[in-house]
Amino acid sequence: MTLKEGKDKFIQSWGALGSSWGINRTMAQIHALLLISPEALSAEEIMEELQISRGNANMNIRALIDWGLVYKELKPGERKEFFVAEKDMWEVVKNIIIQRKKRELEPMLRVLDEISSVDPESDEAREFIEVIREIKLFSNKADSTLDTLVKSDSNWFVGTFMKMIK
Amino acid sequence: MTLKEGKDKFIQSWGALGSSWGINRTMAQIHALLLISPEALSAEEIMEELQISRGNANMNIRALIDWGLVYKELKPGERKEFFVAEKDMWEVVKNIIIQRKKRELEPMLRVLDEISSVDPESDEAREFIEVIREIKLFSNKADSTLDTLVKSDSNWFVGTFMKMIK
DNA sequence: TTGTTGATTCAGTACTTTTTGAAACTTGGT
DNA sequence: ACCAAGTTTCAAAAAGTACTGAATCAACAA
Structure with a gap:
């Protein structure tokens, strides 16, 4: 070629x-x-x-x-x-994560908070609130995981994940 | 609300x-x-x-x-x-990772392999090959990290990453 | 075999996103 | 102050994507 x-x-x-x-x-x-x-x-x-x-x-x-x-x-x-x-791929991925987290995950977290305030007046409403609560829990976990990932440096990534993969 | x-x-x-x-x-x-x-x-x-x-x-x-x-x-x-x-968010994310890996990352890896075969006849070509080699290294790492992630179960995710976050 | 209910397909249409290119703007030199 | 080189903006056009609805297909019951 x-x-x-x-x-x-x-x-x-x-x-x-x-x-x-x-x-x-x-x-x-x-x-x-x-x-x-x-x-x-x-x-x-x-x-x-x-x-x-x-x-x-x-x-x-x-x-x-x-x-x-x-x-x-x-x-x-x-x-x-x-x-x-930017030629460091780890920097590239980090920046993309930062941007997309800001644009997508964070607005979603805000919406999830808002809709948690639905009146728990019916069984259906209580079920709804529970589903939302679980999604919120997961999303918060994802959010902080990404924060940690982004704060870490390239070597950390290589090290930890390579170990993880064995 | x-x-x-x-x-x-x-x-x-x-x-x-x-x-x-x-x-x-x-x-x-x-x-x-x-x-x-x-x-x-x-x-x-x-x-x-x-x-x-x-x-x-x-x-x-x-x-x-x-x-x-x-x-x-x-x-x-x-x-x-x-x-x-599917209501388990970890399953949802896992399935999305599987699909997107197949559709996007894997074709990219194939292309990177192909273009590694550029003739190293000029300095420019050798530089090009080196840049591609680095991208390939990173992508392979990402690929296996995702494989591991996908094989692991929900508890593993919660456990390991929560620890990571402290 | 025919009728009925529901699922699937797909050509045409509607909508969304990206791109163009020309005009407006900015900056620095003379 | 004016010009030249370069950058930015944005309305209109083109390209790309998703949606509709009517036709088709499939499965079952009578």
Whole structure:
């Protein structure tokens, strides 16, 4: 396989993977392109390489920066902005967990709290409250597990989980 | 809050959560409805409750069964099929992990293997291979971690992770 | 075999999300 | 103050996804 073929295949697959991970296809493709790019790229270069419009490139680059998956790099003397990807996979996964936890898990926890206040006036209501209580318990556990995971560093991950797997 | 309001809010929120988890909104809503339903429901009842078409209900119920999140329940004497949700959250999460691992992580691992065969003829190619090698290492680790997680039971999860959190 | 009840399929439609591209804005140099 | 190089925004268009409903299929009962 040639380098070009390999790169293209990687960008395509990373894009597909991203789109089932709450990161849209283009966003993931930009990330892939930057991951395998030895140097920082400008918006122009990204547009060119992925055949996308200026607006699309700009919006997705900013989103990647928001998610902490890409950094701006300013070259002295150059007005243009350049971009590099976070290349440590553990950091990448951590940042995705942080973002998705904030966007998805935390709002759900709030809703679960709210709906716990349903009047326990009927048997049905009491059953409902019980089901919600169990979901809340599980979700809180998941929430704190993720917090711990995110606070830990890469070596911890490798160590603990490798041991776990044996 | 009344029972009806609570139920509706739960169904809405679960639907929203699902749609960022590779489970479409309606699928997640059906799951939510079944979760908080004391008895098994028929397709008709689900259609009625969520105001969706027969086709939509049928397709999403089948998808939920595929994912192992809902079971068919046949009542003796009744021709109609009834459905119940898997209510153990740990089972739910496990099944989602299994499905998504199969659909997303495993194809990615295959692609990473393929593109490792790029000719290391230039410095650039060698750098590319190295980046891919690191991603592969991480992904394999994630893959086996998930395998272990999925093989373990609910108590293990509660025990180990609670300890981890302290 | 025919009628009835329920499940499934799928082409067309509705809805949602992403992308484009041109205009507006920003920044720094002259 | 003005220009040039670059960035950001956003309304409209395109692409992608989900939903509907009518037709079809399957199972059983009479």
